[in-house]
Amino acid sequence: xxxxxxxDHRPWLQRYSSDLLERTAERAARFSRSKKAKESSDRLxxxxxxxxxxxxxxxxxxxxxxEALAIFxxxxxxxxxxxxxxxxxxxxxxxxxxxxxxxxxTDGLLWMRPSRPGEELTRFEVNDGLPIEALPVIxxxxxxxxxxxxxxxxxxxxxxTEASGSWRAADGWEYPMRLAxxxxxxTRLPIRRxxxxxxxxxxxxxxxxxxxxxxxxxxxxxxxxQLGMLTYALAVQGGMLDRxxxxxxxxxxxxxxxPADRNELLLKCLGDLxxxxxxNELGEETPxxxxxxxxxxxxxxxxxxxxxxxxxxxxSVEQLASKLEQCHPPWTETGERIGPLxxxxxxxxxxxxxxxxxxxxxxxxxxxxxxxxxxxGEDLARLSPWGKRxxxxxxxxxELPAFPGTLLAxxxxxxxxxxxxxxxxxxxxxxxxxxxxxxxxxxTYEISADSVYIGLEAGLSADTMIETLExxxxxxxxxxxxxxxxxxxxxxxxxxxxxxxxxxxxSSKSDLDDAVERGLEGTAITDRILLVAxxxxxxxxxxxxxxSRNYSVGSEPCVNVDADGITxxxxxxxxxxxxxxxxxxxxxSVERESGEGPKTFRLTSKSLGRALDQGLSxxxxxxxxxxxxxxxxxxxxxxxxxxxxxxxxxxxxxxxLRTDDEMLADGLLQHPATAAxxxxxxxxxxxVVEPEKSAELTGALEALGVDISGEGRLVxxxxxxxxxxxx
Amino acid sequence: xxxxxxxYGSGKRPAxxxxxxxxxxxxxxxxxxxxxxxxxxLARARLSQMIIGRLTDEVLLIExxxxxxxxxxxxxxxxxxxxxxxx
Numbered sequence: 001x002x003x004x005x006x007x008d009h010r011p012w013l014q015r016y017s018s019d020l021l022e023r024t025a026e027r028a029a030r031f032s033r034s035k036k037a038k039e040s041s042d043r044l045x046x047x048x049x050x051x052x053x054x055x056x057x058x059x060x061x062x063x064x065x066x067e068a069l070a071i072f073x074x075x076x077x078x079x080x081x082x083x084x085x086x087x088x089x090x091x092x093x094x095x096x097x098x099x100x101x102x103x104x105x106t107d108g109l110l111w112m113r114p115s116r117p118g119e120e121l122t123r124f125e126v127n128d129g130l131p132i133e134a135l136p137v138i139x140x141x142x143x144x145x146x147x148x149x150x151x152x153x154x155x156x157x158x159x160x161t162e163a164s165g166s167w168r169a170a171d172g173w174e175y176p177m178r179l180a181x182x183x184x185x186x187t188r189l190p191i192r193r194x195x196x197x198x199x200x201x202x203x204x205x206x207x208x209x210x211x212x213x214x215x216x217x218x219x220x221x222x223x224x225x226q227l228g229m230l231t232y233a234l235a236v237q238g239g240m241l242d243r244x245x246x247x248x249x250x251x252x253x254x255x256x257x258x259p260a261d262r263n264e265l266l267l268k269c270l271g272d273l274x275x276x277x278x279x280n281e282l283g284e285e286t287p288x289x290x291x292x293x294x295x296x297x298x299x300x301x302x303x304x305x306x307x308x309x310x311x312x313x314x315x316s317v318e319q320l321a322s323k324l325e326q327c328h329p330p331w332t333e334t335g336e337r338i339g340p341l342x343x344x345x346x347x348x349x350x351x352x353x354x355x356x357x358x359x360x361x362x363x364x365x366x367x368x369x370x371x372x373x374x375x376x377g378e379d380l381a382r383l384s385p386w387g388k389r390x391x392x393x394x395x396x397x398x399e400l401p402a403f404p405g406t407l408l409a410x411x412x413x414x415x416x417x418x419x420x421x422x423x424x425x426x427x428x429x430x431x432x433x434x435x436x437x438x439x440x441x442x443x444t445y446e447i448s449a450d451s452v453y454i455g456l457e458a459g460l461s462a463d464t465m466i467e468t469l470e471x472x473x474x475x476x477x478x479x480x481x482x483x484x485x486x487x488x489x490x491x492x493x494x495x496x497x498x499x500x501x502x503x504x505x506x507s508s509k510s511d512l513d514d515a516v517e518r519g520l521e522g523t524a525i526t527d528r529i530l531l532v533a534x535x536x537x538x539x540x541x542x543x544x545x546x547x548s549r550n551y552s553v554g555s556e557p558c559v560n561v562d563a564d565g566i567t568x569x570x571x572x573x574x575x576x577x578x579x580x581x582x583x584x585x586x587x588x589s590v591e592r593e594s595g596e597g598p599k600t601f602r603l604t605s606k607s608l609g610r611a612l613d614q615g616l617s618x619x620x621x622x623x624x625x626x627x628x629x630x631x632x633x634x635x636x637x638x639x640x641x642x643x644x645x646x647x648x649x650x651x652x653x654x655x656x657l658r659t660d661d662e663m664l665a666d667g668l669l670q671h672p673a674t675a676a677x678x679x680x681x682x683x684x685x686x687x688v689v690e691p692e693k694s695a696e697l698t699g700a701l702e703a704l705g706v707d708i709s710g711e712g713r714l715v716x717x718x719x720x721x722x723x724x725x726x727x
Numbered sequence: 728x729x730x731x732x733x734x735y736g737s738g739k740r741p742a743x744x745x746x747x748x749x750x751x752x753x754x755x756x757x758x759x760x761x762x763x764x765x766x767x768x769l770a771r772a773r774l775s776q777m778i779i780g781r782l783t784d785e786v787l788l789i790e791x792x793x794x795x796x797x798x799x800x801x802x803x804x805x806x807x808x809x810x811x812x813x814x
Contacts, residue, residue: 499794581780
């Protein structure tokens, strides 16, 4: 993987084992006259910063290593994955690229980093057959960007065409504009990848079918395909998306990710484009994986060849394609053939198509090349000052004309931005709180409640948004727009959600006031309770904590039930804030006679009726008792629950048969002559008689020889009246 | 004569003595700018399930661990909320 390089040496040298770092530092510092630093890494950096010392080291190198160094010095902004570096050196006809790089690493002129996080580098050897993800990365040692003597380019042979005319270059804003849009998309919803490391269908559509990302470039000599996916590939390459499990989240702020200077940003985009692997210029004509992986070195070679042309010359597609066919392994006779490159005719056609798509398409948009359209179909390209700077040349970059009033905020909440005056800072700020509508010669954005809300969530204030619009517009924005922004911001302040805060409960208002006077910061939400955002902690010096409840670990029993089963006493040491609120839903507060002692609540039919009317259920109340008292509700409470739930009772007269003996009742219930005559059993010796079967029962009892007695004596032909029967 | 008792015995806390307090940690809540807004939120069935209590007219306690769901539900209702100390 290739990425823009950091000048800081620490990320590199910290990965060296102490032994390897010591050896490398010793070797690099062998010609150094300066006082030797104690730390090996400092000694190495110190030695490489000296032109004299570096010159002597280079003199000792063999020719292949010197030529390899001359190539790497032309790519000071990038890191090379091992296989890409070998491919590049091979394409530049360096003999024994492996040995040349080993020699540069040993002398400390190149630095190496293992690709796996946390892995320590103990040697510079790289075994054949390592999987791509295990290949190390190399780069030119950071101090050399200042101390390397001039070296002639070892790559020659591109014959250009002298031409004069009006060379033109792109403004370079296409990629930053689209990256800002992708950042916004990913901020709303992270991008997901499958286990096979491809995008989920939802995200493929979100990116690949986004009308803004897919919109053609404004100034485009050659159209590029799949621009949404190209933007995504650039974002991945440039480290704009952080991967967490199967999701990719954007960096928190574009300000942290993008250099503030436009030139630096364009150079970063160019470096990222060179290393892009999951997109290629030929799209579906070539397999994405192996072909795209080879293209990193091909893109750099094209830049390198263009950089070798004299100032008055440009190169045509044919000239560059011929060079590519001669040098770059996938296209030459020596390289491993990939897919359609196997056939010679297809190979020649694709080489020309790839060059055209790259140089006049994706590369042109970085502003690194200038083109001259001759009209006879042979367009020429040469490096622009930006491109030369990328290759490490000390080139004075042209001053961009100032363009005040680049932004126009309209009363219909639309914002128009003219590209001539676009800046990194403006693009970054607009990406946060404006919804892009078109990305063309002028950019249009819309400001809505939703976009303002996203801006506020990102930490901007309404005033900052208005200031941004006024600063870049050069005048006050329409009153309606500023009012809308402020109103939307204020609406948000009406509802404040504290996912995790602390509440300080004081015994009295005066205690709370006293604590605030002594410096406890917070918002009083009642006379006795102070809300402190975040965790309790720092300002507890003046406080004596009588008890502390952690709400993330659930509640514990904190209510004691009186002997009557309906009076509930709060255990203040264990109770939480929710308890009283919960209790008030189904119990009434009891006034304390002395004003001291635990708070008390009582269950009543009325309080429980109120609770059930509000939607609480008996099962909820039973569960509450188990959670808060540690036991099931006592019977008297159960009685009230059921009364409140309008439990029904029935009063009616029954004919009851009573026996002296439990066994006799069992026998009557089982015997076929009498079993069907009973409704139910009231107790061991009492059975309820089916009213219609009393005569049948009397007959059956007589037949069995059972004596019948008592007030409700059964009579043939019917039952006694209700007043005579036993209830 | 100066008061040398420091407030002891008077029922008052001595000056400078530490203030007793009960601390409720890791509480999730919504603070509203208007009691009517609280009524509106509580009338929303899905939201009221996640509200476990009303501490005051303008402060609603959220069931622990449900703050993000509450924010999402507020969005569905068309309300924007200021999530304080969101990480």
